[in-house]
Amino acid sequence: MPPADHPRGTAPEEPGPGLDVVHQLRAVTVELDLLAADFARRNGLHPTDLRALIQLLDAARSGTAVTPGRLGAALGLNSAGTTSLIDRLERLGHVRRLRDPHDGRRVLLEVDERATALGRSFFGPLIDHVVGEVETMPPAELAAVRRFLAHVRTGIEEHREQG
Amino acid sequence: MPPADHPRGTAPEEPGPGLDVVHQLRAVTVELDLLAADFARRNGLHPTDLRALIQLLDAARSGTAVTPGRLGAALGLNSAGTTSLIDRLERLGHVRRLRDPHDGRRVLLEVDERATALGRSFFGPLIDHVVGEVETMPPAELAAVRRFLAHVRTGIEEHREQG
DNA sequence: CGAATTTCTCTCGCTGAGCGAGATAGTATC
DNA sequence: GATACTATCTCGCTCAGCGAGAGAAATTCG
Numbered sequence: 001m002p003p004a005d006h007p008r009g010t011a012p013e014e015p016g017p018g019l020d021v022v023h024q025l026r027a028v029t030v031e032l033d034l035l036a037a038d039f040a041r042r043n044g045l046h047p048t049d050l051r052a053l054i055q056l057l058d059a060a061r062s063g064t065a066v067t068p069g070r071l072g073a074a075l076g077l078n079s080a081g082t083t084s085l086i087d088r089l090e091r092l093g094h095v096r097r098l099r100d101p102h103d104g105r106r107v108l109l110e111v112d113e114r115a116t117a118l119g120r121s122f123f124g125p126l127i128d129h130v131v132g133e134v135e136t137m138p139p140a141e142l143a144a145v146r147r148f149l150a151h152v153r154t155g156i157e158e159h160r161e162q163g
Numbered sequence: 164m165p166p167a168d169h170p171r172g173t174a175p176e177e178p179g180p181g182l183d184v185v186h187q188l189r190a191v192t193v194e195l196d197l198l199a200a201d202f203a204r205r206n207g208l209h210p211t212d213l214r215a216l217i218q219l220l221d222a223a224r225s226g227t228a229v230t231p232g233r234l235g236a237a238l239g240l241n242s243a244g245t246t247s248l249i250d251r252l253e254r255l256g257h258v259r260r261l262r263d264p265h266d267g268r269r270v271l272l273e274v275d276e277r278a279t280a281l282g283r284s285f286f287g288p289l290i291d292h293v294v295g296e297v298e299t300m301p302p303a304e305l306a307a308v309r310r311f312l313a314h315v316r317t318g319i320e321e322h323r324e325q326g
Numbered sequence: 327c328g329a330a331t332t333t334c335t336c337t338c339g340c341t342g343a344g345c346g347a348g349a350t351a352g353t354a355t356c
Numbered sequence: 357g358a359t360a361c362t363a364t365c366t367c368g369c370t371c372a373g374c375g376a377g378a379g380a381a382a383t384t385c386g
Contacts, residue, residue, distance in 0.1 A: 017305055018294030024312040025293070029192045030214070031319045037239055038323065046372070054193070069334060076200055081373040083336055088372090105334040105381045129318035130188070131181030133311065142180055144304035145311045148296065149187040155292035156194045160201065209343070232363060244344040246365055251343090268352045268363040332383070341374080349366070356359080 056111045066109045229272045
């Protein structure tokens, strides 16, 4: 989030622990974005492609079937953009298109090993880093972090709904 | 980060508190990105423009002068892309170009009120939400959250440096 | 059942963000 | 004052993503 210089309107804008945490959080997301963009470039992907892979891997992990429609919606793309996104991923061998046998209009997206490997090569070390940290934390502190992150997420969701 | 299905290679991949926190963190960043993209669209901006405004506002807040070069580097754009980014922001009245009096090659970017207002209108409620939460937290828990976020950042930075 | 409607994906043509290459103008070094 | 360097901008191009709409399969309804 951007700085909030003048105490005007909505929040107590004095530099304090709250704002500081907000800044840290924003920095984390900005840096993760940059990291993802770098990685995508190095692997001949676009940032959107990487986000798509994340969605696909998450879905595969939770056993959910993914169709172009769902994927496009999750990424905020329209159908034309979604088609060309999937074309790219298919061309690179990360994804295969299969007709849904139960609904002939649908296409099911199947993730290739190579996509999982790519995802792991990117996020693996980072995951290790964070998991390592988490494992040294006292349970009470860990619980606090989780509550905090959950709270942030609900805040974001409320914010999005109001549009 | 994407899921890590098989315990292979780098990390203890069993579903556990560590991975769970990683997933929460990833979800936060994904949702923040989507929120930012929505907001950008509604305000006739591109996601990059919003990221640029965040950088500019941060710099203004900390009293740092921003030039096209710095901004482009912070966003991972080349000079041509940076120029057209600033053209867009200038056209929308968020930014003005001023020649640096001390170094005639440089351009200094001055942020307009309208940009600050825009930033606040976007992030304000979210900041309030998080700050509100932070203020109810016992100091020990708050400290844990800050340490955690700091740790994540250093992890990301190390990760980026190795390229 | 067959027609109308809806749902899902893809095609076509276009806009514009961002890239590579290089021009230009100002600064530092000798 | 020539040379090297730095910061920004210009030009031409590629391609991600959009709007509009076509086509095919499913659903609803007379």
